[in-house]
Amino acid sequence: MGQDEWAEKIRHQMRFEFERTGPPDDFPALPEIPTERYISGEFFALEEKIWQQSWLLVGREEDWSEPGRYRTADRGGSPLLICRDLDGELRGFFNTCQHRGAPVVREACGLAKRLRCQYHSWTYGLDGELLSVPDERDFRDLDRGSRGLRPVRLETYGGWVFVNEDLDAEPLLSWLGPIAEEWAPLHGESLRAMASRRERVPANWKIVADAFLETYHVKTIHTSTVSKLLDHRGAAMGLFRNGHSRMVTPKWDRVVERQRQVASGIRELPGLHALFAETNPAYSVFPNLITPLDTVGFPFIQFWPMGIAETEVEWTFYGLPTDVPEEQAAWEAYVGVFDQVMGEDFQNLGSMHRSVASGALASIPLNYQERRIYHLHEEIDRRLGRDLIPEAMQVRPVLEPFWESQS
Ligand code: FES
Numbered sequence: 001m002g003q004d005e006w007a008e009k010i011r012h013q014m015r016f017e018f019e020r021t022g023p024p025d026d027f028p029a030l031p032e033i034p035t036e037r038y039i040s041g042e043f044f045a046l047e048e049k050i051w052q053q054s055w056l057l058v059g060r061e062e063d064w065s066e067p068g069r070y071r072t073a074d075r076g077g078s079p080l081l082i083c084r085d086l087d088g089e090l091r092g093f094f095n096t097c098q099h100r101g102a103p104v105v106r107e108a109c110g111l112a113k114r115l116r117c118q119y120h121s122w123t124y125g126l127d128g129e130l131l132s133v134p135d136e137r138d139f140r141d142l143d144r145g146s147r148g149l150r151p152v153r154l155e156t157y158g159g160w161v162f163v164n165e166d167l168d169a170e171p172l173l174s175w176l177g178p179i180a181e182e183w184a185p186l187h188g189e190s191l192r193a194m195a196s197r198r199e200r201v202p203a204n205w206k207i208v209a210d211a212f213l214e215t216y217h218v219k220t221i222h223t224s225t226v227s228k229l230l231d232h233r234g235a236a237m238g239l240f241r242n243g244h245s246r247m248v249t250p251k252w253d254r255v256v257e258r259q260r261q262v263a264s265g266i267r268e269l270p271g272l273h274a275l276f277a278e279t280n281p282a283y284s285v286f287p288n289l290i291t292p293l294d295t296v297g298f299p300f301i302q303f304w305p306m307g308i309a310e311t312e313v314e315w316t317f318y319g320l321p322t323d324v325p326e327e328q329a330a331w332e333a334y335v336g337v338f339d340q341v342m343g344e345d346f347q348n349l350g351s352m353h354r355s356v357a358s359g360a361l362a363s364i365p366l367n368y369q370e371r372r373i374y375h376l377h378e379e380i381d382r383r384l385g386r387d388l389i390p391e392a393m394q395v396r397p398v399l400e401p402f403w404e405s406q407s
């Protein structure tokens, strides 16, 4: 689908959203979401499978700038080690020594020709091969060939590096589905990180993720920021296979007009459809990546569960690289405005976890414009396997007939 066709489809959806007087006739009342899913240790333990069997974004190709560069990744699923081997190829492994299981590297990042375990100095090549074992004479029948580091899947899209512990996972491109094509005009490989932020939020990761999947809260939480920019009544949503989704929210006409007249001081990404200037197209990639796109660039926002009630939120802005001081200053201002918006969301979420955990709310009634949240939760259950989830914590799958894309 070309950009014109894509934009026409979204415009049609936005018109529909503006004109409707209630949910579409065939849209069901969403079954309530049990709050136990956010606070139960049992559910949190089950969720481990999500992090072990999903494609997770762990950085940019340029983060591994030369052969021998390595970084660890251990905020979702198992502790992993990602390196660029001597042939220049990116590789991912479990950061688990095949002797007695110590972490092979302990630093968050570094540069090395070989990876030497800190415990007894078993040494591996950057391709994972076990190269040397001290006092090897004392092992009987040690088969070095079968004691290499255990690999994980690693694939890239637009310069972004994703890993998946599941060796049988579908390829990244196919996993992304329609998003891979819809992001093609961004030319990800030409972009660079402009700024990055991290914040710990004392709330379950799904309480945090849910907050980025709807615009119902915009009028109340973001009164002086997003609310002045976007008209949430026209928010058009697309639900995709694998739990991904899209939400395109129109800007107020006066905002579009003002932005046409006053340049932001940041170069726009070339070749984007006019719809990008008239709306905020936001995407969610299951399980933990959300991005509100803009004409000059965008943040990738990720949610990492550090505990049942603790989430590390990390957001990195991507745009066209610049060494022009005025443009750098404009980026600083842009990021500063976004900081304010994130602060508005965060101040709500920690206290919200505590009030949910009180037990005073058994289940959550979601409305039609909150359906992306239900879509996320349906996918969580599909990934975990419904049979393994205690019945009182399950969500009933109802949204598949409303998926925009089955591919
Ligand atoms: S655990 Fe790594 S060398 Fe012993």
Ligand SMILES: [Fe+2]
Residues within 6 Å of the ligand: 211, 212, 217, 221, 222, 345
């Ligand atoms: Fe928000």
